[in-house]
Amino acid sequence: MQSLIAKLQTAFAGNVGVSVGFLIVAALAAQILLIFFTSVRRVFYEREQQNLSRQRLQLLVKAAALKAKDAEQVKLQWNGYRKFRVARKVLECHDVYSFYLAPHDGKPLPAFKPGQYVTFQLDIPGRDKPVIRCYSLSDCHRKDYYRVTIKRACAPSDVPGVPHGCASSYFCDNVREGDILDVKAPGGNFCIDLAAKAAPVVLISGGVGITPMLSMAHAILESGDKRDVWFFFGARNRADHIQKETLERLAAEYDNFHLQICYSKPASEDTHGRDYHHSERVSVDLFKKVLPSNNFEFYICGPGAFMKSITDGLEEWGVPDNAVFFEAFGPATVKKAAAAPPTGETATATAVQITFSRSGKTATWKPSLGSLLDLADEHGIKIESGCRAGNCGTCLVAIKSGAVDYLTEHGADAESGSCLTCVCKPRTNLVLDA
Ligand SMILES: Cc1cc2nc3c(=O)[nH]c(=O)nc-3n(C[C@H](O)[C@H](O)[C@H](O)COP(=O)(O)OP(=O)(O)OC[C@H]3O[C@@H](n4cnc5c(N)ncnc54)[C@H](O)[C@@H]3O)c2cc1C
Structure with a gap:
């Protein structure tokens, strides 16, 4: 019996030794693992922070580069018309030509957003005033030229005696390589912003x-x-x-x-x-x-x-x-x-008086008469116009009093206190600086 008790005591004492040893080893292992994982986490965290800093730096550098590029582009922009030489004229297909336009002053060209257009002022023989037309740029930005591609606007076959479109025919038939043309800087809001996002x-x-x-x-x-x-x-x-x-x-x-x-x-x-x-x-x-x-x-x-x-x-x-x-x-x-709804709440339904102050004429506008430009045309009041679609900004006129509504969305910016007469109708009686 005594020897059994002694054996149990030995075994018990051995087990306690094993358990304590095991606990110490386990605690050490846990400690080592903890230290290991903490170090690994710290390494990852530091790497992540470095990556973030690098990305932030790259973004800052990119933003600074874009800003510098934008500033450079703004410097390259021009106001009014600039002279361009027709460097090449290429027949694309039936009644369609491309014109490669090089700046006559030889200075660099500003970049433009793909989808934008340029506006031409053309002195067409037989016309008493310059003809203004917009043509989209048909290539992306190139260092030396802008390209437009123009199709002759043919006369409608069902209306006898009508001429083909004047500007497009002039381009197709008369404009030659070496000719100089007056061109406004690229504009328009129908474009893809490459920097913004990459939706398919x-x-x-x-x-x-x-x-x-x-x-x-x-x-x-x-x-x-x-x-x-x-x-x-x-x-x-x-x-x-x-x-x-x-x-x-x-x-x-x-x-x-x-x-x-x-x-x-x-x-x-x-x-x-x-x-x-x-x-x-x-x-x-x-x-x-x-x-x-x-x-x-x-x-x-x-x-x-x-x-x-x-x-x-x-x-x-x-x-x-x-x-x-x-x-x-x-x-x-x-x-x-x-x-598109009119911008004002009280869209005009009835006749209103429009005074063209420079011409000294007053006319009555009714909804059936269309835009303010149509009204001006009908009364022989000269307002320069181009696209007649609110895009080129040529028909911009200052409003001296009264308010207007827009008939359509428009690409050109209308300064406050002015209106794009080709896409506007009066909301109230108006005095226009025309
Ligand atoms: C933002 C923008 C971008 C554009 N981009 C391009 C482009 O890339 N390429 C392009 O080719 N065009 C483009 N255009 C169209 C271009 O600006 C002109 O509108 C087009 O070339 C027609 O102009 P036109 O002077 O030749 O014709 P217009 O002389 O203005 O005549 C237009 C049409 O009316 C007909 N017509 C003339 N008189 C009468 C009459 N009495 N009764 C009935 N019909 C008549 C003509 O035969 C012709 O078909 C663009 C327009 C805009 C607004």
Whole structure:
């Protein structure tokens, strides 16, 4: 019995020794692990802090560089008209020419946002006053030139005796390499801001509406931006296919550029799959078949009816308004622009008196008369104008008294106390400095 008790005591004493030893080892191990993990955490934390500091520094450097670049760009801007020499004139396709414009003073050109346009003042023989027209820049920023691509605005076939468009015909028929033209600095709000965000885009155009899209596509792709760019272009057939080879080259070169060409009337020599992808008009039904979703920013430019059908279709497809951007090349009616509510609460419904103080004339405006510029035209009051769509800012007139409402959204800035007469109607009796 005694020997059993002694054995138990020994065993017990041994176990206590083992347990204490084990506890000490475990505590040491825990301590070491704690120290190890704390050190590892500290290393990670410090590395993270270093990364953050590096990123912050990079952002600061980038912001400073952008600021310096912006300041440089502001210095390069010009007011009024600057002389440009037509360095090259290139026939793109039937009745469409590109003009490469080099600054006559040889000084650097300011960058512009892809999608912006320039305004020309043209002295066209036979016209009693200069003709002012806007043309979108059709390439992204290049060091030595701006490029515009101009299509002759043909006379409507159903109205006999009407001439073709005066400025576009002048460009196509009369402007030659070496000629000097007066050009305003790039402007306009229909553009992609490359610095802001990188949402995938769908660039949609018909006919010569392709010009701002070419600029946007070049700018995105050449900047190395990897966002997806879907490019839908509608033409009748190959004869009207502007910049065909360039677009095909971009599609071959950039994986994120998805080219979709639609011919509404392919000619017998046009080959499906080589010249074009779809034998139909550009439509939202086609987008539903081709695009992976409707989660894109949509940029649209083309004839009025084309833009209306696309913007209506996108709305039905559930694309939010703030993801749809468009530009009309003239007084085209696009639902969203037309439906834009007047800025004032008391939109005019009845006749009001408009006094043109410089001309010493007073006229009665009624809703059927349209814009203030239309009213001025009707009464022989001279107000310079360009695009007649609120974009070029040429028709800006000071308001001496009264208030106006805008008929559409407008690209040009209207200084306070002034109005863009081509897209304004009176809200009250008005005195205009015209
Ligand atoms: C922001 C912006 C960007 C633009 N970008 C481009 C671009 O990149 N490329 C491009 O080609 N265009 C572009 N345009 C359009 C361009 O500015 C001109 O509007 C276009 O070239 C037509 O001008 P025009 O002087 O040739 O025609 P206008 O002389 O103004 O005539 C316009 C049309 O009316 C017809 N017409 C003339 N008289 C009558 C009459 N009595 N009755 C009925 N019809 C008549 C003409 O035949 C012609 O079809 C852009 C416009 C804007 C606002």
